[in-house]
Amino acid sequence: MLGASSQCEVRCGVLSDAPALCAVFRETWSQTYLGIIPHFHLQSMIARRGADWWTGTIKSGGVLVLQVAGEVVGYATHGAARVRGQCEGEIYELYVAPNYQGIGFGERLFEACRYQLDTRQLPGLIVWALADNDVAMDFYWRRGGRPAGAGYERFGDRKLRKVAFAWD
Numbered sequence: 001m002l003g004a005s006s007q008c009e010v011r012c013g014v015l016s017d018a019p020a021l022c023a024v025f026r027e028t029w030s031q032t033y034l035g036i037i038p039h040f041h042l043q044s045m046i047a048r049r050g051a052d053w054w055t056g057t058i059k060s061g062g063v064l065v066l067q068v069a070g071e072v073v074g075y076a077t078h079g080a081a082r083v084r085g086q087c088e089g090e091i092y093e094l095y096v097a098p099n100y101q102g103i104g105f106g107e108r109l110f111e112a113c114r115y116q117l118d119t120r121q122l123p124g125l126i127v128w129a130l131a132d133n134d135v136a137m138d139f140y141w142r143r144g145g146r147p148a149g150a151g152y153e154r155f156g157d158r159k160l161r162k163v164a165f166a167w168d
Contacts, residue, residue: 087124
């Protein structure tokens with residue numbers, strides 16, 4: 001992986017990325033949410049995110065792809081904030097394959113999202129993270145986000161706390 005950062009590219013997703021995004025989603029969510037989201041619900045969510053889902057999402061815009069040495073290893077989805085408030089832009093999801101975490105690729109993807117949202121004149125940024133996802137909570141805190149709200153996500157009979165991080 002030496003020199004991988006010089007071979008890193010963040011770009012808009014294209015239709016041919018759908019199968020690779022499906023694989024990255026499966027790998028990252030399986031690892032990230034193991035023991036957090038109940039197994040049945042996690043597997044159902046992963047099963048729904050096949051190549052067709054990714055094709056539709058890419059067509060609608062707002063998908064950035066992280067590519068290292070020609071391989072898709074991460075993604076982010078972003079756009080207008082889903083909840084009206086002070087922040088008009090939102091990063092819906094940002095994931096980097098486990099073997100590529102902790103070496104700055106997530107930060108590059110995050111900053112590319114911020115740039116895209118600024119370009120779309122969506123001031124302020126909000127990102128939601130499950131409170132039990134320590135890696136995400138730490139990542140957004142280190143990026144300068146501060147808790148600006150909280151809520152709950154229901155998975156069957158289990159309610160998981162989620163935290164909104166905001167940037168001006």
